[in-house]
Amino acid sequence: MSEELQDEVEAINSIFGAGSLVQAGEESDIYVLSLPEETVSLRLQFPPDYPAVPPSVLSTNSSGGRRGLGARDLELFRGALGNIYQPGFVCLFDAIEELKRLQEEAGLNREPSLEPKGTETDKEVAARQNGSTCSSHASGLGPEPPWVESDPFVELKSTFVARCAAVTSPDQADQYVQHLLASKKRIRDATHNITAWRIRGPNGTSFQDCDDDGETAAGGRLLHLLQLMDLWDTMVIVTRWYGGQKLGPRRFALINSAARDAFVKAGLVDDSAGSKKKHSAK
Structure with a gap:
């Protein structure tokens, strides 16, 4: 695991809660991302030279949600990665935020966000x-x-x-x-x-x-x-x-x-x- 990926795993689990991004197996380059406020998780593969090369979104797993949610979020997250990724920069947090934006655009958010709008009073x-x-x-x-x-x-x-x-x-x-x-x-x-x-x-x-x-x-x-x-x-x-x-x-x-x-x-x-x-x- 590269130092950049190690820092990103730590950051994602600190931000969204323990277990949000976990290794699929020992010495594996595949990680499972449990999306915030979602019943969907994604399997991501990080190449050895990440972040010089983007991760791949392999598949999805849905538990307890409506039929079709997994396929929908899989495509939206791939689109989010495509919008966000820049060679040499870690991208997962920004991709998750971009996914939320895409969901909002499509009217698909199911939970109100606790996040502030970033403006000062x-x-x-x-x-x-x-x-x-x-x-x-x-x-x-x-x-x-x-x-x-x-x-x-x-x-x-x-x-x-x-x-x-x-x-x-x-x-x-x-x-x-x-x-x-x-x-x-x-x-x-x-x-x-x-x-x-x-x-x-x-x-x-x-x-x-x-x-x-x-x-x-x-x-x-x-x-x-x-x-x-x-x-x-x-x-x-x-x-x-x-x-x-x-x-x-x-x-x-x-x-x-x-x-x-x-x-x-x-x-x-x-x-x-x-x-x-x-x-x-x-």
Whole structure:
């Protein structure tokens, strides 16, 4: 397995959940891709010189879905690969996203997407463009939030740092984000500040939201991580400083790794296996 493919397998399983992309057998160049929110899985063959040469989509397996879904997704994914692949660049994450787009065009999506649209709110634009104003009002945003900070994760000069905190309401989560941006110029000036939170409300209600801050799909992936770990009353913000070299799908694995490290340091998950330790932050 090439280093690029190894990184891509790790990234896909980090983004979409363990077992999303698995080797079909020992020392095999064939992998099984379980498509997100689908009953269909695809068998892909990666040549030894991938990504210089594209993968091949061999076949599909459908379980529990409507008749014909497998053949439909097989053709759509082949089309997605054809649209996305560029020699020398890993392509699987982008191909999955392109598949979603093609499904939407064909009116075939069966589940609403959790992914944000990648646009900033007016308030976020104002916070980004008026740094001095934000700083001058930091004292009016309340006390310093009880952040637990991850170790920095650095790759190709890009740096990722996560912070998590206990929250009890959507307003509090928003206040914590605004406090961080207003009081920390280096964070405010970062390339991306990706956030996600899940909160249990009264009478069985619940709230969850995310913001990718221009890093398309990252907020949704971060929220998915909270869901997989069954973490509640918790928010996380991952800050990225871009180092000038593109990381491809590897960046999503680094975002999730930084978030997990913050959860571990906060005592929300076990360090050894990354398994859940508690349901909510304290």
